[in-house]
Amino acid sequence: MSTNLQNNSDDNRLQAVTTLLEGGTLQQATKMLNALRPAEIAHLLESLPLTQRKVVWELLDEQAAGVVLLDVTDEVRESLLQEMDLADIVAATEGLEIDDLADLVKELPRHITWEVIDSLDHQYRERLESVLPYPEDSAGGLMNLDTVTVRAEVTIDVVMRYLRRLGEKVPKDTDKLFVVNRDGLYLGAISLSRILTNDPDDSVAEVMSLDIQPIPADWNEREVANRFEQHDLLSAPVVDEEGHLLGRITIDDVVDVIREEGEHQFMGHAGLSEDEDMFAPVLVSAQRRALWLGINLLTAFLASWVIRQFESTIDQIVALAVLMPIVASMGGIAGTQTLTLAIRGIALGQLSANNSRWLMIKELAVGGINSVIWAVVVGVIAGIWFQNTSIALLIAAAITINLLFAALAGAALPLLLEKLGIDPALAGGVLLTTITDVVGFLAFLGLATIFLL
Amino acid sequence: MSTNLQNNSDDNRLQAVTTLLEGGTLQQATKMLNALRPAEIAHLLESLPLTQRKVVWELLDEQAAGVVLLDVTDEVRESLLQEMDLADIVAATEGLEIDDLADLVKELPRHITWEVIDSLDHQYRERLESVLPYPEDSAGGLMNLDTVTVRAEVTIDVVMRYLRRLGEKVPKDTDKLFVVNRDGLYLGAISLSRILTNDPDDSVAEVMSLDIQPIPADWNEREVANRFEQHDLLSAPVVDEEGHLLGRITIDDVVDVIREEGEHQFMGHAGLSEDEDMFAPVLVSAQRRALWLGINLLTAFLASWVIRQFESTIDQIVALAVLMPIVASMGGIAGTQTLTLAIRGIALGQLSANNSRWLMIKELAVGGINSVIWAVVVGVIAGIWFQNTSIALLIAAAITINLLFAALAGAALPLLLEKLGIDPALAGGVLLTTITDVVGFLAFLGLATIFLL
Numbered sequence: 015m016s017t018n019l020q021n022n023s024d025d026n027r028l029q030a031v032t033t034l035l036e037g038g039t040l041q042q043a044t045k046m047l048n049a050l051r052p053a054e055i056a057h058l059l060e061s062l063p064l065t066q067r068k069v070v071w072e073l074l075d076e077q078a079a080g081v082v083l084l085d086v087t088d089e090v091r092e093s094l095l096q097e098m099d100l101a102d103i104v105a106a107t108e109g110l111e112i113d114d115l116a117d118l119v120k121e122l123p124r125h126i127t128w129e130v131i132d133s134l135d136h137q138y139r140e141r142l143e144s145v146l147p148y149p150e151d152s153a154g155g156l157m158n159l160d161t162v163t164v165r166a167e168v169t170i171d172v173v174m175r176y177l178r179r180l181g182e183k184v185p186k187d188t189d190k191l192f193v194v195n196r197d198g199l200y201l202g203a204i205s206l207s208r209i210l211t212n213d214p215d216d217s218v219a220e221v222m223s224l225d226i227q228p229i230p231a232d233w234n235e236r237e238v239a240n241r242f243e244q245h246d247l248l249s250a251p252v253v254d255e256e257g258h259l260l261g262r263i264t265i266d267d268v269v270d271v272i273r274e275e276g277e278h279q280f281m282g283h284a285g286l287s288e289d290e291d292m293f294a295p296v297l298v299s300a301q302r303r304a305l306w307l308g309i310n311l312l313t314a315f316l317a318s319w320v321i322r323q324f325e326s327t328i329d330q331i332v333a334l335a336v337l338m339p340i341v342a343s344m345g346g347i348a349g350t351q352t353l354t355l356a357i358r359g360i361a362l363g364q365l366s367a368n369n370s371r372w373l374m375i376k377e378l379a380v381g382g383i384n385s386v387i388w389a390v391v392v393g394v395i396a397g398i399w400f401q402n403t404s405i406a407l408l409i410a411a412a413i414t415i416n417l418l419f420a421a422l423a424g425a426a427l428p429l430l431l432e433k434l435g436i437d438p439a440l441a442g443g444v445l446l447t448t449i450t451d452v453v454g455f456l457a458f459l460g461l462a463t464i465f466l467l
Numbered sequence: 468m469s470t471n472l473q474n475n476s477d478d479n480r481l482q483a484v485t486t487l488l489e490g491g492t493l494q495q496a497t498k499m500l501n502a503l504r505p506a507e508i509a510h511l512l513e514s515l516p517l518t519q520r521k522v523v524w525e526l527l528d529e530q531a532a533g534v535v536l537l538d539v540t541d542e543v544r545e546s547l548l549q550e551m552d553l554a555d556i557v558a559a560t561e562g563l564e565i566d567d568l569a570d571l572v573k574e575l576p577r578h579i580t581w582e583v584i585d586s587l588d589h590q591y592r593e594r595l596e597s598v599l600p601y602p603e604d605s606a607g608g609l610m611n612l613d614t615v616t617v618r619a620e621v622t623i624d625v626v627m628r629y630l631r632r633l634g635e636k637v638p639k640d641t642d643k644l645f646v647v648n649r650d651g652l653y654l655g656a657i658s659l660s661r662i663l664t665n666d667p668d669d670s671v672a673e674v675m676s677l678d679i680q681p682i683p684a685d686w687n688e689r690e691v692a693n694r695f696e697q698h699d700l701l702s703a704p705v706v707d708e709e710g711h712l713l714g715r716i717t718i719d720d721v722v723d724v725i726r727e728e729g730e731h732q733f734m735g736h737a738g739l740s741e742d743e744d745m746f747a748p749v750l751v752s753a754q755r756r757a758l759w760l761g762i763n764l765l766t767a768f769l770a771s772w773v774i775r776q777f778e779s780t781i782d783q784i785v786a787l788a789v790l791m792p793i794v795a796s797m798g799g800i801a802g803t804q805t806l807t808l809a810i811r812g813i814a815l816g817q818l819s820a821n822n823s824r825w826l827m828i829k830e831l832a833v834g835g836i837n838s839v840i841w842a843v844v845v846g847v848i849a850g851i852w853f854q855n856t857s858i859a860l861l862i863a864a865a866i867t868i869n870l871l872f873a874a875l876a877g878a879a880l881p882l883l884l885e886k887l888g889i890d891p892a893l894a895g896g897v898l899l900t901t902i903t904d905v906v907g908f909l910a911f912l913g914l915a916t917i918f919l920l
Binding site: 028029032051053054057060061062063174177178180181182184186187188189206207209210211212213240242243244245246248265266268269272273275276277279280281283284285286290292293296297299300303304306307308310311313314315317318321322325328329332333335336337338339340342343344347348350351353354355357358359362363364365366368369372373376379380383384387388391392395451 | 481482485504506507510513514515516627630631633634635637639640641642659660662663664665666693695696697698699701718719721722725726728729730732733734736737738739743745746749750752753756757759760761763764766767768770771774775778781782785786788789790791792793795796797800801803804806807808810811812815816817818819821822825826829832833836837840841844845848904
């Protein structure tokens with residue numbers, strides 16, 4: 015699935031704005047900018063280096079700012095908030111949906127948070143405070159309060175008149191209404207198409223669907239995403255422990271969760287966050303990268319320490335120094351493949367203690383086959399290259415050992431980390447290569463010391 | 468975003484079925500299985516090793532098979548199709564939506580394809596043949612033909628009566644109707660909530676929305692996904708060059724695209740496909756992994772060849788052999804971080820020729836800072852470890868050089884590959900580490916040869 019920059023509208027937009035900015039024709043830039051949708055503006059801001067980003071941000075209409083702030087990643091948001099004074103921020107929060115406002119409020123510096131909350135009218139503030147307790151990555155944090163509810167005993171006709179009265183007030187993305195009883199307990203859901211296609215004299219109770227199970231507010235956002243995907247939902251009700259309807263989650267928020275989950279795995283293997291701003295300030299990036307480089311330096315020194323234990327062996331057979339990186343890297347590659355498979359399996363909820371045994375067996379078999387194949391290939395090449403049979407046999411043995419270790423580690427490590435509450439997507443790669451480096455050097459140089467000296 | 472295996476319903480399901488299968492109580496297994504939704508069954512099948520997967524597949528009701536086949540990844544689908552004879556497959560295709568059937572048909576072996584197509588009633592076959600030409604990853608390939616269309620001149624009241632006549636025939640996930648003229652040209656869209664909230668005497672023309680722009684059938688699925696995300700769409704019309712309405716794309720298919728895109732990047736860096744079956748047959752996996760290991764072996768031997776050019780240098784200063792992996796690995800880590808950032812940028816359509824210059828400058832600055840920091844750190848440690856100042860200075864210089872190279876390569880490589888039509892997510896990592904290994908060894912051992920001998 016390769017990108018096609020030619021007919022990528024995002025790219026054209028970026029080009030247009032960049033040209034306008036450099037051309038200095040700000041009026042045109044402003045006009046084109048404010049013709050875009052918030053999500054498009056957000057996408058554009060993320061694509062711009064800090065200086066240009068600042069300029070564009072200033073050209074933006076105030077009322078758009080709030081939604082845009084929500085659409086950009088956390089890091090980009092911070093970079094934009096720094097450009098705003100309190101008045102701007104308060105203005106930006108006006109007209110945001112509750113769940114969005116809640117998310118935004120959580121990102122704001124403490125003192126500003128209260129200023130913003132005070133600026134809200136009483137009823138709105140109460141609703142905000144009712145969702146603030148839920149963590150951002152929970153169903154409660156994802157939910158919105160803009161549900162349209164009806165009672166089971168009324169007729170479809172009554173519902174239709176009710177909707178017509180609501181008119182524009184029916185929230186966007188409303189695909190179904192939720193049915194609750196007098197105490198606000200969730201009973202079921204009725205889709206708009208059901209309302210339109212059924213006999214107006216039927217009661218809601220007769221028509222409503224019971225198989226839209228409500229989502230508990232404390233569910234993790236990943237479970238919510240799986241539920242939406244597996245039940246093909248456009249929106250779903252969220253309830254508290256007693257089953258009272260609290261709000262609803264809509265697919266657009268779930269799409270963001272899925273997007274972020276994928277990026278988390280991909281960025282994580284390089285020690286980056288999914289929120290990483292491509293154009294973060296140099297010092298900020300440098301600091302974060304330094305941390306990751308430092309962690310990896312420790313593992314590199316560990317490998318070196320292992321090598322040094324065999325200094326005298328290398329001193330006598332320099333060929334070992336030439337070939338040892340091959341043993342380590344083959345193990346690293348093979349292990350990473352198994353690790354990647356396992357991490358995805360865990361993220362999808364498809365790999366757990368229940369079937370890990372099977373993955374382990376399969377990966378060992380795969381590793382076994384490849385260890386033999388590549389032991390032979392590398393052995394032969396090395397033997398010819400150095401005109402030395404014992405070195406050939408040696409590296410063959412070392413590669414066999416390391417590839418088998420790699421398969422084991424790659425399959426076992428993620429589940430182990432998961433159990434320990436450590437994010438495999440983040441720590442898995444570093445630990446794995448440490449293992450394959452150490453085992454690789456140890457096996458190769460160790461065997462050499464035993465058999466060649 | 469770490470998984471939480473405890474309250475992961477998918478996991479519980481997996482556990483339940485595994486126990487039932489091992490307990491041998493097939494009736495219960497069958498009962499629980501067929502109570503699940505197709506997507507849940509698909510998810511479960513993907514989590515099962517081949518033998519168990521086969522058993523579960525046989526327990527499944529025939530009518531569910533078709534949809535399940537579509538929900539599993541391509542590889543798992545193949546493993547399941549092998550269990551089915553022609554009759555099963557034909558039966559499974561019954562009642563599939565056109566876009567789904569089209570996707571499934573494309574996966575079938577040639578001879579079966581025609582059998583299936585022949586088994587369809589004439590009208591259905593014609594519709595199928597109208598979508599088959601579109602590639603699976605295009606808007607045309609994603610679209611479904613189950614659109615409900617209305618004419619601009621009729622009143623809302625007429626539309627409502629029309630919908631009531633359609634009744635159950637209104638396709639699921641219908642959030643809006645499409646407005647076309649006599650020639651089938653797309654004019655606009657009208658949402659169900661709009662229909663419900665407006666005056667029945669208004670004409671469709673007065674109420675319909677014009678800002679749902681139709682998607683050209685030849686758009687790439689990634690562009691479609693961006694459009695859905697940026698415009699918060701639940702469904703969108705697809706048109707041909709002249710603007711005739713061909714069908715509609717629904718969000719559930721777009722969610723799959725987004726999920727696959729994320730997995731493509733993550734799996735790609737390990738040379739795996741996003742369709743990779745966790746429990747693929749050992750020989751199949753072994754073969755694929757072998758290919759990737761082979762490619763990486765070439766780069767490993769290239770690095771070894773570079774090292775061998777300095778055999779005599781290492782022979783005189785063994786410490787070099789101990790320290791050289793550090794120089795290479797630091798470069799690899801730093802480069803991978805930049806590479807990862809760039810690949811995501813390209814995938815999101817946020818990095819292109821327009822702003823690559825900025826990324827290059829920023830990454831060079833970041834790399835510059837870190838190269839200095841780690842040159843000093845590694846230099847000092849190495850100097851103390853080996854009680855040798857010149858080696859300290861040497862490795863410091865080599866690390867500086869390699870980290871700067873890494874930043875440049877990490878930022879430039881993906882865009883270069885993209886231009887060449889090579890998928891950066893797949894080839895980027897291998898090429899980058901080749902560069903950082905070669906540059907690292909060359910710088911370290913080369914400088915040593917010049918200054919220490």
